[in-house]
Amino acid sequence: MCGDPTDRRSFLRQVAGAAAGGVAAGLLPSCVGERLRDLPRDEARRRLARLEAETRARFGREVTLSAQEAQPGVVFGYALDLSRCIGCRRCVYACVEENNQSREPQIHWIKVLAMDKRRGIDLVHADAYYNPPAVPEDGRFYVPVQCQQCDNAPCTKVCPVRATWQEPDGIVVVDYDWCIGCRYCMAACPYGARHFNWSEPGLRAAELNPALHYLGNRPRPMGVVEKCTFCIQRTRQGRYPACVEACPVGARKFGNLLDPGSEVRYVIEHKRVLILKEELNTMPKFFYFYGT
Amino acid sequence: MRLLAVLALVSCSTAGETPPWHSPEGPADPDPTLAAMPPATERTEVPPPPFSEGIFPCSQCHSRAPANTKRRELTFHREIVLAHDEGHRWCLDCHDPDDRDKLRLASGERVAFEESFRLCGQCHGDKYRDWRAGVHGRRSGEWSGHKTYLLCAHCHNPHRPGFHPGFRGEGPPGREPVIPMPPPVRPGRR
Numbered sequence: 178m179c180g181d182p183t184d185r186r187s188f189l190r191q192v193a194g195a196a197a198g199g200v201a202a203g204l205l206p207s208c209v210g211e212r213l214r215d216l217p218r219d220e221a222r223r224r225l226a227r228l229e230a231e232t233r234a235r236f237g238r239e240v241t242l243s244a245q246e247a248q249p250g251v252v253f254g255y256a257l258d259l260s261r262c263i264g265c266r267r268c269v270y271a272c273v274e275e276n277n278q279s280r281e282p283q284i285h286w287i288k289v290l291a292m293d294k295r296r297g298i299d300l301v302h303a304d305a306y307y308n309p310p311a312v313p314e315d316g317r318f319y320v321p322v323q324c325q326q327c328d329n330a331p332c333t334k335v336c337p338v339r340a341t342w343q344e345p346d347g348i349v350v351v352d353y354d355w356c357i358g359c360r361y362c363m364a365a366c367p368y369g370a371r372h373f374n375w376s377e378p379g380l381r382a383a384e385l386n387p388a389l390h391y392l393g394n395r396p397r398p399m400g401v402v403e404k405c406t407f408c409i410q411r412t413r414q415g416r417y418p419a420c421v422e423a424c425p426v427g428a429r430k431f432g433n434l435l436d437p438g439s440e441v442r443y444v445i446e447h448k449r450v451l452i453l454k455e456e457l458n459t460m461p462k463f464f465y466f467y468g469t
Numbered sequence: 470m471r472l473l474a475v476l477a478l479v480s481c482s483t484a485g486e487t488p489p490w491h492s493p494e495g496p497a498d499p500d501p502t503l504a505a506m507p508p509a510t511e512r513t514e515v516p517p518p519p520f521s522e523g524i525f526p527c528s529q530c531h532s533r534a535p536a537n538t539k540r541r542e543l544t545f546h547r548e549i550v551l552a553h554d555e556g557h558r559w560c561l562d563c564h565d566p567d568d569r570d571k572l573r574l575a576s577g578e579r580v581a582f583e584e585s586f587r588l589c590g591q592c593h594g595d596k597y598r599d600w601r602a603g604v605h606g607r608r609s610g611e612w613s614g615h616k617t618y619l620l621c622a623h624c625h626n627p628h629r630p631g632f633h634p635g636f637r638g639e640g641p642p643g644r645e646p647v648i649p650m651p652p653p654v655r656p657g658r659r
Binding site: 267269282283285288306311416424425427432433439444448 | 599602603604605606607608609610611612613614619624647648649650651652653654655
């Protein structure tokens with residue numbers, strides 16, 4: 178029972194109930210197990226293989242499940258050109274498909290906020306539900322928001338079980354098998370970038386993107402939190418995130434912050450750059466800029 | 470912390486020297502900034518120019534007729550209406566009169582359609598620089614390796630760049646209105 182993460186969650190529930198009886202203390206250490214990252218390599222490999230087989234069986238499709246690690250010398254950064262974005266939401270749906278988000282109930286990792294040009298960046302009056310016949314609308318501009326991959330991330334600090342952390346390449350990840358669904362991280366995130374699976378995610382076999390990463394787009398169970406991972410399954414293989422490729426106006430830029438020749442570095446060095454809620458000192462690795 | 474280090478690095482490098490491409494105004498070709506182009510081997514790949522079907526090679530018709538350099542109403546290519554600084558410009562400022570399969574720079578140099586960005590770069594040096602850095606326009610492929618990027622002409626019709634009718638190639642922009650994808654479902658409403 179202890180090897181299975183779902184059992185671990187129900188086990189924890191039982192423990193909570195039984196705690197009064199004083200039974201818990203002796204049971205806990207042997208049954209709580211370990212996060213994938215804490216396991217010895219061969220054991221981690223076995224667990225991955227098992228998960229891969231389970232996913233294959235569940236969807237009836239060939240899948241690959243990787244746990245590829247961060248490349249040394251790489252810290253990912255993102256830059257988004259506010260003077261180009263037209264609010265078309267192509268990125269939102271490219272992300273859903275790439276990252277196997279639940280279709281029903283709907284989960285979107287990217288939210289595009291329409292704002293009034295006269296007000297400037299004003300999150301309070303932003304409109305995420307705009308639906309005109311055509312974009313861009315007169316007098317409005319658009320601010321897509323997703324996980325800002327903070328260097329000083331409030332979300333990882335509040336996790337009581339250390340199920341979420343920042344990787345060496347700067348990506349903030351969640352181990353879905355370790356998350357207990359308490360949603361403290363969602364409360365801590367100032368960007369609304371974390372999403373909870375209130376029910377079993379609705380993802381049909383035909384919709385599944387079979388190139389999976391353990392810390393990224395593999396199908397999630399009910400009751401866990403998920404978020405943008407800069408498309409960890411793509412970017413750790415050197416590719417651009419799906420949202421970058423999908424943007425018709427080329428507003429989205431991605432690369433290695435430690436590489437002086439990267440697009441993100443060019444943006445930081447040559448453009449007017451801004452950070453969302455800078456005053457919170459979250460130190461995002463997601464930058465907004467004006468490319469004009 | 471790491472990021473702070475990056476930013477610190479960034480700010481000293483901009484404060485210090487003048488960027489190498491900072492040159493006085495004027496045509497950018499022959500182009501001192503071309504030196505900053507990545508070496509040919511890792512040169513980014515460009516998808517084919519977005520020609521209408523059957524139009525290329527232009528020489529299939531033009532090799533037979535001598536060029537007529539006079540500004541006039543054309544009896545052919547009627548779909549082309551110049552709206553790009555047209556008061557100062559005519560077809561043969563961009564198209565080579567003697568080799569119609571090529572474009573022509575202000576210097577007289579002939580340039581293939583695959584490199585039309587050099588033509589645009591003569592007058593839009595700022596955008597050209599950003600484009601070469603991968604910041605204006607769009608790259609796809611690998612952030613760390615092989616990339617493809619779109620030509621200016623994939624997103625801007627060279628003949629009326631501000632208002633792109635139909636947008637050949639992939640994606641929309643110009644100022645052509647785009648139909649947005651559906652908004653998210655409001656919480657609590659299924």
